[in-house]
Amino acid sequence: MTVAPTPPQSVTVRAPAKVNLELRVGALRPDGYHDLATVFQAVSLYDEVSVARWNEWQVVPGGAYADRIPTDGGNLAVRAAKLVAEQWDIDDVLSIRIDKDIPVAGGMAGGSADAAAALLACDHLWGLGLERDELAELASVLGSDVPFPLAGGNAMGSGRGEQLAPVLARGTFHWVFAISDTGLSTPEVYRELDRLRAAAGSDPGDPSHTAEVSAELMAALRSGDARALGAALHNDLDEAAFSLRPELRVLRDAGVEFGALGGIVSGSGPTVAFLTESHEASLDLSVSLAASDLCRDIRRAKGPVHGAQVVTGPRAD
Numbered sequence: 001m002t003v004a005p006t007p008p009q010s011v012t013v014r015a016p017a018k019v020n021l022e023l024r025v026g027a028l029r030p031d032g033y034h035d036l037a038t039v040f041q042a043v044s045l046y047d048e049v050s051v052a053r054w055n056e057w058q059v060v061p062g063g064a065y066a067d068r069i070p071t072d073g074g075n076l077a078v079r080a081a082k083l084v085a086e087q088w089d090i091d092d093v094l095s096i097r098i099d100k101d102i103p104v105a106g107g108m109a110g111g112s113a114d115a116a117a118a119l120l121a122c123d124h125l126w127g128l129g130l131e132r133d134e135l136a137e138l139a140s141v142l143g144s145d146v147p148f149p150l151a152g153g154n155a156m157g158s159g160r161g162e163q164l165a166p167v168l169a170r171g172t173f174h175w176v177f178a179i180s181d182t183g184l185s186t187p188e189v190y191r192e193l194d195r196l197r198a199a200a201g202s203d204p205g206d207p208s209h210t211a212e213v214s215a216e217l218m219a220a221l222r223s224g225d226a227r228a229l230g231a232a233l234h235n236d237l238d239e240a241a242f243s244l245r246p247e248l249r250v251l252r253d254a255g256v257e258f259g260a261l262g263g264i265v266s267g268s269g270p271t272v273a274f275l276t277e278s279h280e281a282s283l284d285l286s287v288s289l290a291a292s293d294l295c296r297d298i299r300r301a302k303g304p305v306h307g308a309q310v311v312t313g314p315r316a317d
């Protein structure tokens, strides 16, 4: 006699943060987004999202940044689960636990990682067997950054950042992230870039704002050369973030002076990402930054790492 497999009671998925090694922002589009050319790298800071059937929709916050997780229907993990339920006509209502180790509103795509994790977790909980490209399609509806934490590794992003292509890369890179205690709003940073462009006499919607990833960065990734990668790091949103938070420029300059191979704002900030030569160099830089008192919190991580992965089994609570 064959026994039908029992559906899982709950599923936990771990998803990584990202840093944009290069972020080139093109013209403002009529839909309010900007054309982008970017290279993402997944780094070893993770959120864990557990989904379980429940009698009402709820978010159970946990982890280092628990107090900053929205617990209403606007939470991206809830939106992701509801999107899957709606598409496949599923009536279940879920409790979603989020263990947050990715800074909130820090430019490291924490909410997007949670959305990506929730998509994969629901796929497993409901036994849908979705293909990676079906998940990526749903992810792009939820946000420009959501497809990447599903994929992980290194990837090129185009369109509004949601269209991914693989990137040839070797080696492991050692990062130090300097985290601020108040976040920056992504739309506000893009708006500030447009304001700076307009103030410099150039229409933000002008097609002359083209976005292309540099050959130097791709070559540095291909060869696994940290020094070359440090020199090629670039973020078009740096100046907008520095304009809104001048202290971030001071922090970036200090990290480079303390020996980082390169320093950029991570995505839309305010986290500042520093690339270092080795694990030891990342420890040294962390000590120097901590002594400087220029940031609230310092985290070390390596990249690239895997995209979202199922890590359980039943939930302990």
Ligand SMILES: C[C@](O)(CO)[C@H](O)COP(=O)(O)OP(=O)(O)OC[C@H]1O[C@@H](n2ccc(N)nc2=O)[C@H](O)[C@@H]1O
Pocket (backbone or CB within 6 Å): 020, 023, 032, 033, 034, 035, 036, 038, 107, 109, 112, 142, 143, 144, 145, 146, 159, 160, 161, 186, 187, 190, 267, 268
């Ligand atoms: C800065 C990055 O993190 C770099 O990867 C992303 O571009 C941000 O991606 P995200 O947080 O997923 O952003 P979304 O939720 O898609 O969009 C939020 C808002 O950011 C602005 N936005 C976002 C992406 C993009 N290519 N152009 C934009 O101008 C728009 O005002 C948009 O309404």
Ligand SMILES: Nc1ncnc2c1ncn2[C@@H]1O[C@H](COP(=O)(O)OP(=O)(O)OP(=O)(O)O)[C@@H](O)[C@H]1O
Pocket (backbone or CB within 6 Å): 068, 069, 070, 074, 075, 076, 077, 098, 103, 104, 105, 106, 107, 108, 109, 110, 111, 112, 114, 115, 145, 183, 184, 186, 267, 268, 269
């Ligand atoms: N699961 C979630 N975790 C964190 N923030 C969330 C979540 N869902 C919705 N949000 C909202 O999204 C806003 C941005 O949070 P998030 O941590 O994703 O920022 P971010 O890392 O700067 O994003 P990105 O790098 O993709 O632009 C927060 O201010 C919060 O109100």
